[in-house]
Amino acid sequence: MKDKFTIKAQKQGYKARSVFKLEDLNRKYKLIKKNQKILDLGCWPGSWSQYCKEILENTGLIIGIDIKEIDNLDIIFIKKDVYDKDIIKAIKEKSEVFDLILSDIAPKTTGTQDSEASIELAERSLYIALKVLKYNGNFIVKVFQGKDLNNYIDKLKKHFRFVKATKPMASKKTSKEIYIVCLSKR
Ligand SMILES: C[S@@+](CC[C@H](N)C(=O)[O-])C[C@H]1O[C@@H](n2cnc3c(N)ncnc32)[C@H](O)[C@@H]1O
Numbered sequence: 467m468k469d470k471f472t473i474k475a476q477k478q479g480y481k482a483r484s485v486f487k488l489e490d491l492n493r494k495y496k497l498i499k500k501n502q503k504i505l506d507l508g509c510w511p512g513s514w515s516q517y518c519k520e521i522l523e524n525t526g527l528i529i530g531i532d533i534k535e536i537d538n539l540d541i542i543f544i545k546k547d548v549y550d551k552d553i554i555k556a557i558k559e560k561s562e563v564f565d566l567i568l569s570d571i572a573p574k575t576t577g578t579q580d581s582e583a584s585i586e587l588a589e590r591s592l593y594i595a596l597k598v599l600k601y602n603g604n605f606i607v608k609v610f611q612g613k614d615l616n617n618y619i620d621k622l623k624k625h626f627r628f629v630k631a632t633k634p635m636a637s638k639k640t641s642k643e644i645y646i647v648c649l650s651k652r
Contacts, residue, residue, distance in 0.1 A: 488606075529561060544557070569608060
């Protein structure tokens with residue numbers, strides 16, 4: 467059975483229900499603004515990029531990265547694994563710095579290893595953020611809760627002035643995912 471956010475996403479022309487997670491975070495933290503350069507890690511199928519595009523209204527720049535090919539989405543797309551050794555070079559060829567980095571990357575769900583794989587992806591997203599996010603820039607990252615989460619949050623606090631883990635309304639209660647809002651890179 468489709469849940470209310472899936473139905474709402476379809477009605478409003480969004481590619482995924484996850485758009486409402488970003489909408490919720492944006493309502494609280496005012497992350498997305500015109501003229502920004504935004505990097506969307508794990509962007510497929512593209513609802514987060516769609517939402518950013520609406521707010522940017524043909525200003526700024528959105529670059530999306532995923533291992534899966536996107537379809538019918540008007541952004542700059544890099545089809546790559548974030549673990550690719552040339553990932554920073556590939557990003558910098560499009561833009562040297564970003565105002566906002568979003569990471570909704572999720573590992574393939576395999577059960578007990580989910581949280582470890584997710585933390586590794588979150589670490590990789592942080593590595594990328596530290597290379598291309600501007601001073602005072604913001605970073606949103608998804609992780610599945612598990613034993614390494616607190617260490618990861620401590621690391622984020624070294625690099626950002628404000629760090630808060632939160633579960634947006636549209637995130638399913640049964641899911642271990644949470645989003646960490648990191649504001650103002652040091
Ligand atoms: C939950 S989806 C993102 C949904 C997206 N935010 C949206 O709103 O449409 C997670 C994405 O992460 C991507 N992903 C997983 N591992 C990746 C990796 N190593 N490199 C790049 N993308 C990856 C998957 O292919 C998948 O499309």
